[in-house]
Amino acid sequence: MTETFDIAIVGAGITGCAIARQLARYDLSICVVEAANDIALGASKANGGLVHAGYDPAPGTVKAQVNARGCELYGTWAQELGFLFRRTGSMVLGFNDEDRAHLEKLRSNGLANGVPELSIVGPERIHELEPRASADATCALWCPSTGFVDPFEVAIAALENAVANGVTFMRSAPVEAIEVAGSDATDGAARFTLVTPVGDVRCRYLINAAGNGAADISHMAGAEEFQMVWRQGNIVVLDKEPRALMPLYPVPTPVSKGVIVTGTVHGNTVITATAAVREPGDTQTYTNDVNALLTGARKLVPDLDTRRVVRAFAGGRPVIKGTNDFFIGQSDVVPGLFQAAGIQSPGVASAPAIAERMEHVMREAGVALRERVDWDPIRHAPDDFDRAPLARKEELIESDPAWGQIVCRCETVPEAEIVAAIRCRPGAVSVEGVKRRCRAGMGRCQSGFCQSRVVAILARELGCDPSEVLLEDAGSWLVEGPLKRVR
Ligand SMILES: Cc1cc2nc3c(=O)[nH]c(=O)nc-3n(C[C@H](O)[C@H](O)[C@H](O)COP(=O)(O)OP(=O)(O)OC[C@H]3O[C@@H](n4cnc5c(N)ncnc54)[C@H](O)[C@@H]3O)c2cc1C
Helix, strand or coil, X not given: CEEEEEEEEECCCHHHHHHHHHHCCECCCEEXXXXXXXXXXXXXXXCCCEECCCCCCCCCCHHHHHHHHHHHHHHHHHHHHCCCEECCCEEEEECCHHHHHHHHHHHHHHHHHCCCCCEEECHHHHHHHCCCCXXXXXXXXXXXCCEEECHHHHHHHHHHHHHHCCCEEECCCCCCEEEECCCCXXXXXXXXXXXXXXXXXXXXXXXXXXXXXXXXXXXXXCCCCCCEEEEEEEEEEECCCCCCCCCEECCCCCCCCCCEEEECCCCCEEEEXXXXXXXXXXXXXXXXXXHHHHHHHHHHCCCCCHHHEEEEEEEEEEEECCCCCXXXXXXXXCCCEEEEECCCCCHHHHHHHHHHHHHHHHHHCCCCCCECCCXXXXXXXXXCCCCCCHHHHHHHHHHCHHHHCEEECCCCEEHHHHHHHHHCXXXXXXXXXXXXXXXXXXXXXXXXXXHHHHHHHHHHHHCCCHHHCECCCCCCECCCXXXXXXX
């Protein structure tokens, strides 16, 4: 089976989903082609969720431009797409004169990059802003525009909105080869054919947002040759706190922002992230890395109870070998191919601006972008039972008793919310997909209590046997025999 679109976007990470959402406002047929069976299964599922403000990247780089702008756009994106975003501000803590000199440098970087309201503050103000910050900190760079999000929620919300506006999502469709016909796309013909095991996709314009697979896509299309480096990072998540911590950063190193401690939109504390070049695909956590995280975190927040770790995980930043910058633009070799490659950190913070820049690049390249009259920028977020006011909770239970059947006790997720996560478009097709959409299994017990119930609900909703239900992607079955006493 072959389907034809104006635009195909390879990769349903936060970059591809943001671009799909940005372009969905135009009169174009668009398909997002994803190797995995769900949204955000690459770097976008394993990161700190920080919306860095943009004082870090060297001025003049693409990163510098899209980071500060992305951070600015998050307010509007969160409002329109109904995802959680907290703009708490952040501090980079300094402990001596050398650190202070570094903070001054970050501040002037930030000013050059357009980051608003940066200032250097002393111990009293540090304590006022974040009472749990180390009392040994003598100075800090205070940056009010930093915030944090749940990164999968952002990607899911963006693609849901794109799909509601007519974008097609093709999952479990790894692009294995790309055929390129003719010399350009000006005649209106589909120029690219993407070969996948579930059918071919033909398109006039191709957008490469394949994360760590971006070099392969560029190579398959006969475009720029580059190599990806898997800059791996370990992260740990601590149990919920009564108050989410403001993101606290150390003075950065040349390749990383160092070990950061931050609250999350769900009230947990996250310690993120180490940085080491490792084998592509390595998502193991390492004792040394975890120890480095815990030690680094205690330096910033001495009273942090690091015994409260509920989860450790790892991901790989998609870095282009030989550059520390993003590559966003039309290919010089293959016109009609647009690259959003090397989206290492801060790809989450930059995503809305990467999408905006991609739109600009395409317009400049002559792609006809005619606004649709029926484009709807609003995504109506599904009901979050745990956060809902009591009156809404009662209303929901009244409408369907399944809203009162709590399946995940740690996160207070009822059966009806899980069903909604499966039935939405594009819906969850795995236990982890459910978890990313409504947090069932995300809490303190890490799904020890609710996993079998979620498996049963997925089996019922997807019309399959529990033994066919996946934990995550293809091949990750969980159940070998019948489930005991599960309705
Ligand atoms: C440990 C760690 C911490 C981080 N912390 C932060 C942070 O706090 N803030 C921040 O801003 N950034 C952070 N980042 C960076 C951020 O996670 C990435 O920049 C961002 O997720 C990249 O998104 P992406 O969509 O470009 O790539 P991905 O999320 O990797 O998506 C690419 C997609 O392309 C698909 N794909 C690949 N090849 C093919 C193919 N051949 N056919 C079809 N599909 C294909 C993949 O399956 C994948 O789903 C962190 C990264 C790591 C690893």
